[in-house]
Amino acid sequence: MCGIVGLFLKKDELRPKLGGLLTDMLITMTDRGPDSAGIAIYGDEVSGRVKISVQSDTPKMAFADLDNDLSADLDAPVTMKILDTHAVLSLPAEAEEKAISLLEEKGLRIMGSGASMEIYKEVGLPKDVAARFGLRDMGGSHGIGHTRMATESAVTTMGAHPFSTADDQCLVHNGSLSNHNQMRRVLAQKGVMTRSENDTEVGAAYISSRIADGASLGEALEGTLDDLDGFFTFVTGTKNGFGVVRDPIACKPAVMAETDDYVAFASEYRAFADLPDIDGARVWEPEPATVYFWER
Template sequence: MCGIVGLFLKKDELRPRLGDMLTDMLITMTDRGPDSAGIAIYGDAADGLKFTVQSDDPAAFDGLAEALETTLGVTIPVTLKDTHAVLLVPAEKEAAAIEALEARGLRIMGIGEAMEIFKEVGLPKDVAARFGLREMGGSHGIGHTRMATESAVTTLGAHPFSTAEDQCLVHNGSLSNHNDMRRKLAKKGVFTKTENDTEVGAAYISSRIAEGATLGEALEGTLKDLDGFFTFVTGTKTGFGVVRDPIACKPAVMAETDDYVAFASEYRAFADLPGIDTARVWEPEPATVYFWER
């Protein structure tokens, strides 16, 4: 069991409330996944790339901005959020920044013009409070509460997984061919950082998009190439998508109004959304790709 939530705003007026709405949805899904929680939030596109980095050791962030300025030759704004930090890196310095950050032992959770990722071990309400998720605005976001089955309860094993710029994935279920797919992806030069099955799903989708597939085509591909149980919710810079495996054991419900499209593992997570009483609420069909783009 795990809990997934997603929210895609159609109107800008709600943008300042995105984090608040997503946090309520996430906390409601606590009893589906109390081990760890995470959220990917798409805010205003930055002039450069937002790196979300993580370290269990707070000292790792001491002097980080100065060290990066020395190495990269430009000023890198650093915003600390508990065990994470968001850095704004000029696009042309991306490769050098990755090298410098990894050399300092920092984990790169995600990179993107719009996306920031925050995830940690612990109850969703505690994780949300540590990162101040409620205060975050944006256009869309996805979140996950994890009850671990396929790999250890660690920060890196928490969702969402990001395997390309501005792309991320949350998953309820378990993949049975992830080791085989991990090897196939490695042959193509696509490498994962963990033993986690979901990361392989994310890497598969990213590799298909890198090869020229649209998000819709990449999600269609999961139905053919991935084996196991899955309800996937993906985020990209401009949209979000949903797909369920053909057996569709893992629960899913969606709601749409003029203001938003919402996804959750259970209807409970929608209870506080504005206008939910008159929203169109439905269960996404098995083996059917849904996606929204702005």
């Protein structure tokens, strides 16, 4: 079943409220999928540097001196922010590929990377996951979240959403893809690899692959309608954008709201209850096989 939320802020003065607004929206969707939850926040960036979000089941041991060790291995300055089972490492952009390889060698799970994106996800109820990471206190320009009822893979951290397969790009999904194994092989032939058994990660990889080939966010989302089979609602984030698409049948619930200040998405209208000026918002159900996206 699953529950999806997303919020794209049009005005910078709302940035400090992003985490709180998204957290309330996500908690409202708890009964649509209580086994795991996650959120991607697009926040501040530093020119020339990239952030890598990692996870460990033994964070006390795994994160001890990780920033200093990685700095020595890369011969470059590395800083680290630890939040429960996750750490966000900041390092020079040119060292990203080597850093990810070194982190995987250390047994750390890569959640995502990018100039502005941070991803936090874990097994558990949305309210507990949000509290563990302090999501309510995070600011940013936009973000997406997901609370999961597992259908396609096990209840694990790596099976939780959002999924990221390229810098500053991630995806959450409600539904099920029927040709994800076939598409996984097609993407692998192009050198695009996935880390989990979840069909949603294939959707994320498909979109990032299309963008890497020169497609716009809108074109990449349109491609899902031709190349991905099944029923799905996708909400995706990029460094500058936020997009939504539903399959041609559109059997999964979805609703959107827009004001002069923001664009919001949720699986159910009740997730909008605490958004500012929601009474004055334009509210609609996104049409089947129609792409909606906003970019800065």
